[in-house]
Amino acid sequence: MKAVGVVVEYNPFHNGHLYHLRESVKKSNADIVIAVMSGYFLQRGEPALVSKWERTKMALQGGVDLVVELPYAFATQKAETFANGAVSILDALHCSYLCFGSETGDIAPFLHTNEFLQKESEQYEEYIKHFMQTGVNYPTALSLAYQKISNRKDTLDLSQPNNILGFHYVKAISKLNSNMIPLTIKRYKAGYHDKDFASTSIASATSIRNSLFDQNADISSYVPNDTYTILEKYKEQYGVFHQWENYFSFLKYSLLTMKEEELKSIYEVEEGLENRVLKLIIDSHCFQDFMEQLKTKRYTWTRLQRLCMHILTRTSKQEMNLINQHETSPYIRLLGMSERGQEYLRSIKKNLKLPIISKVSGFHHPLFEIDLRAAATYFMIFPEPLRSRLLKTEYTTPPIRMSY
Amino acid sequence: MKAVGVVVEYNPFHNGHLYHLRESVKKSNADIVIAVMSGYFLQRGEPALVSKWERTKMALQGGVDLVVELPYAFATQKAETFANGAVSILDALHCSYLCFGSETGDIAPFLHTNEFLQKESEQYEEYIKHFMQTGVNYPTALSLAYQKISNRKDTLDLSQPNNILGFHYVKAISKLNSNMIPLTIKRYKAGYHDKDFASTSIASATSIRNSLFDQNADISSYVPNDTYTILEKYKEQYGVFHQWENYFSFLKYSLLTMKEEELKSIYEVEEGLENRVLKLIIDSHCFQDFMEQLKTKRYTWTRLQRLCMHILTRTSKQEMNLINQHETSPYIRLLGMSERGQEYLRSIKKNLKLPIISKVSGFHHPLFEIDLRAAATYFMIFPEPLRSRLLKTEYTTPPIRMSY
Numbered sequence: 001m002k003a004v005g006v007v008v009e010y011n012p013f014h015n016g017h018l019y020h021l022r023e024s025v026k027k028s029n030a031d032i033v034i035a036v037m038s039g040y041f042l043q044r045g046e047p048a049l050v051s052k053w054e055r056t057k058m059a060l061q062g063g064v065d066l067v068v069e070l071p072y073a074f075a076t077q078k079a080e081t082f083a084n085g086a087v088s089i090l091d092a093l094h095c096s097y098l099c100f101g102s103e104t105g106d107i108a109p110f111l112h113t114n115e116f117l118q119k120e121s122e123q124y125e126e127y128i129k130h131f132m133q134t135g136v137n138y139p140t141a142l143s144l145a146y147q148k149i150s151n152r153k154d155t156l157d158l159s160q161p162n163n164i165l166g167f168h169y170v171k172a173i174s175k176l177n178s179n180m181i182p183l184t185i186k187r188y189k190a191g192y193h194d195k196d197f198a199s200t201s202i203a204s205a206t207s208i209r210n211s212l213f214d215q216n217a218d219i220s221s222y223v224p225n226d227t228y229t230i231l232e233k234y235k236e237q238y239g240v241f242h243q244w245e246n247y248f249s250f251l252k253y254s255l256l257t258m259k260e261e262e263l264k265s266i267y268e269v270e271e272g273l274e275n276r277v278l279k280l281i282i283d284s285h286c287f288q289d290f291m292e293q294l295k296t297k298r299y300t301w302t303r304l305q306r307l308c309m310h311i312l313t314r315t316s317k318q319e320m321n322l323i324n325q326h327e328t329s330p331y332i333r334l335l336g337m338s339e340r341g342q343e344y345l346r347s348i349k350k351n352l353k354l355p356i357i358s359k360v361s362g363f364h365h366p367l368f369e370i371d372l373r374a375a376a377t378y379f380m381i382f383p384e385p386l387r388s389r390l391l392k393t394e395y396t397t398p399p400i401r402m403s404y
Numbered sequence: 405m406k407a408v409g410v411v412v413e414y415n416p417f418h419n420g421h422l423y424h425l426r427e428s429v430k431k432s433n434a435d436i437v438i439a440v441m442s443g444y445f446l447q448r449g450e451p452a453l454v455s456k457w458e459r460t461k462m463a464l465q466g467g468v469d470l471v472v473e474l475p476y477a478f479a480t481q482k483a484e485t486f487a488n489g490a491v492s493i494l495d496a497l498h499c500s501y502l503c504f505g506s507e508t509g510d511i512a513p514f515l516h517t518n519e520f521l522q523k524e525s526e527q528y529e530e531y532i533k534h535f536m537q538t539g540v541n542y543p544t545a546l547s548l549a550y551q552k553i554s555n556r557k558d559t560l561d562l563s564q565p566n567n568i569l570g571f572h573y574v575k576a577i578s579k580l581n582s583n584m585i586p587l588t589i590k591r592y593k594a595g596y597h598d599k600d601f602a603s604t605s606i607a608s609a610t611s612i613r614n615s616l617f618d619q620n621a622d623i624s625s626y627v628p629n630d631t632y633t634i635l636e637k638y639k640e641q642y643g644v645f646h647q648w649e650n651y652f653s654f655l656k657y658s659l660l661t662m663k664e665e666e667l668k669s670i671y672e673v674e675e676g677l678e679n680r681v682l683k684l685i686i687d688s689h690c691f692q693d694f695m696e697q698l699k700t701k702r703y704t705w706t707r708l709q710r711l712c713m714h715i716l717t718r719t720s721k722q723e724m725n726l727i728n729q730h731e732t733s734p735y736i737r738l739l740g741m742s743e744r745g746q747e748y749l750r751s752i753k754k755n756l757k758l759p760i761i762s763k764v765s766g767f768h769h770p771l772f773e774i775d776l777r778a779a780a781t782y783f784m785i786f787p788e789p790l791r792s793r794l795l796k797t798e799y800t801t802p803p804i805r806m807s808y
Contacts, residue, residue: 249784250657256780257718282795285788314661369663376660380653384689391686
């Protein structure tokens with residue numbers, strides 16, 4: 001049995017994801033698909049729309065065979081760390097392929113760029129530092145540095161978010177000396193930055209989320225029926241699609257009761273940002289308001305959202321530094337599986353390169369502590385007794401099994 | 405001008421307090437009354453019913469001339485530390501007298517008991533330790549130890565809460581070598597533990613609070629008109645009388661996102677209590693529920709409420725240890741004054757033994773940081789934009805001035 005891996009957030013799972021899944025199977029000719037998926041908080045520094053269990057169901061119903069969690073410590077980071085964590089998990093699960101979406105659908109430029117940058121890495125790093133010092137944000141510095149050193153025609157446009165991720169998957173595979181073969185498929189319609197619906201059946205997750213928060217918009221044409229049902233049911237049962245505004249009181253409380261020393265110890269708090277957030281939070285009425293005041297040219301919106309998220313989950317530099325040396329996940333948390341996924345898991349179980357968490361309360365790892373805090377934070381917005389019930393699900397929910 | 409000091413919480417100011425004030429003036433023949441009052445959180449480990457500014461107004465309207473704040477680090481502690489902080493402030497303000505309520509209204513037993521226990525202190529401490537080891541709580545151990553060594557008829561019944569406080573005022577005065585003369589007046593009706601209204605115009609603060617939380621009960625006979633108006637207006641304007649239940653979400657969030665190490669560093673967390681609170685909080689639906697589960701013979705309800713309050717305000721052992729050596733307040737925060745109070749303040753200003761905080765944002769002291777966190781926590785329960793507005797009052801409200 002051969003497996004193809006995909007790296008996803010499924011926030012929510014939509015027709016574009018379904019297309020990507022099917023194309024990945026076609027391209028790889030693999031027997032099963034493994035998705036490594038972010039948990040409760042996402043790369044852009046936001047809470048997921050619905051819980052990871054609901055998103056796992058969406059994935060399984062869409063055709064994924066194994067859903068495993070990308071730990072918070074990787075899921076909420078810049079592309080490089082994000083990719084390293086995801087690739088290390090797919091590699092540990094013996095995936096033969098990793099398939100990602102890209103603008104052109106051609107893998108060659110990714111491979112060339114990786115080789116090229118390995119050769120030129122010193123020069124590249126120097127340029128990045130140089131551009132950071134001019135006051136631009138990190139992604140811009142990467143892009144400018146890259147422009148400086150690249151003159152070959154077959155290299156990538158690294159200003160495209162999806163190309164950056166793809167590049168880091170390829171880089172992580174080669175860094176890990178993994179046998180996984182990277183594949184890419186052309187992204188279908190709907191650019192990453194689209195805010196409005198295209199008149200097709202594929203729309204970006206961003207535009208779907210915006211529609212969900214705007215009660216009147218209908219998203220049924222852009223997501224599979226199963227996703228639609230799960231989303232409807234979640235809203236009905238829990239009354240909410242999670243967004244930052246729901247957490248603003250906890251962020252404010254957290255900030256205003258944090259000692260200066262602890263605030264400075266929070267991951268991504270640096271260069272006097274602690275003074276800015278403290279000064280601005282007291283008078284901010286909502287998260288949007290707070291972020292708009294906080295935003296400067298120096299930092300991207302995403303970078304600042306992540307900072308807020310780490311304050312909310314009280315994630316420290318010291319904890320995150322635990323991943324900096326190896327950048328491989330120390331464990332695998334299984335969220336769901338199809339019958340074929342289960343069969344595959346049985347076949348590789350003896351050769352697993354990482355431990356699978358079987359009992360949450362019995363597993364201890366400093367990075368897993370962050371996952372547990374993130375789960376607790378995610379459910380904190382609910383009234384009792386719903387909150388207590390949901391808080392316990394993190395400890396009691398077995399991997400979701402789906403039969404055909 | 406001579407001043408008599410009183411130590412109060414005024415939660416809320418009621419007819420019994422009014423009686424105490426007037427008797428204190430009579431007994432001391434002083435020109436003005438200085439009240440040192442707890443801020444947002446109280447000795448029993450609870451939030452005050454209404455903000456300290458409202459309680460300051462009640463005090464001034466009741467006849468107090470100067471209202472100063474007892475810092476959180478003293479206000480939320482056992483009788484000894486509470487008394488040390490309060491006495492140090494009254495002494496710094498050159499009070500000639502300190503007048504407290506007691507069961508008998510006779511100061512002699514307090515003085516005798518203090519002398520006696522100074523002589524027998526070693527034996528006394530040993531007995532306390534001994535009884536603590538048998539598993540009883542702290543107040544019971546004090547009382548039992550005291551019974552063991554005291555056989556004189558003119559000593560105190562130290563099982564009465566008001567006697568314990570009074571004893572510690574007298575002890576603190578003598579420890580501080582202060583010139584303040586301790587006075588006591590007999591408490592009028594309504595015992596400390598009364599939960600039901602007596603059929604007179606004096607009721608305990610506890611029974612008045614219970615009536616306020618029970619919407620139907622009328623408290624107008626038991627509080628001065630001014631208090632009644634202030635309470636009515638507060639409820640109308642802010643929609644709430646503060647109680648623990650309002651803060652439960654923040655307590656739960658705080659506990660479930662706290663690292664084990666930090667939880668252990670919180671003041672009053674000891675002897676494995678951190679495991680108990682963590683285990684119980686996840687499944688508790690409200691504060692009452694949580695406390696009932698947490699309660700054991702070993703700890704009083706008050707002790708456990710204080711523990712929760714320190715978790716809520718994230719007050720650490722390290723911070724609280726700052727007061728353990730001297731147990732005198734390092735600063736005075738003025739909350740309000742009458743014209744005579746202002747005149748008195750002018751007359752002693754050059755000889756003040758402690759700094760008066762004139763500008764909140766410009767004053768820095770580790771213990772004052774706790775006061776600021778307590779204020780932020782207290783207002784966290786309100787919706788925006790009210791919350792932002794109230795949060796700022798801590799920095800912008802000048803001492804309240806009252807003219808006759």
